[in-house]
Amino acid sequence: MSEKYITLAEVKDILAEEQEKRLAEAGPQDPESDPLEVFDQTTKAAMEHAQRTSRITAEQAKELIAEALGLKCVNNSESIACKIADILPQYAVDVRAIFSKERITLSEDDINDVINLVSKYL
16 A cells, blocks of 8 residues: 545545435435435544645645745655645744644745745635
């Protein structure tokens, strides 16, 4: 099994597909029933979180990640690129928070590059 970083937008799409599949397998449902009932508590919480916090589509997230990987400060780190796509930082403090665990000193230009990239997707 391989591991891959994915964004919340991709999680939302994956869980929505799984929900549709499970609903189809379950057959006709009561129209008043919660469609999330096909999931266990943990998966339901993940779906609700992804729906609430994801502000761009999975396609937009993939494009943003591809562009972010080209930024010098991201340094080809897929994990940082995914964080940028999930958080969509609009302020310098948000960008610094994303890079806080990295051993990178961000210049104002680096911060502005990230903010300008994100602004194209909002």
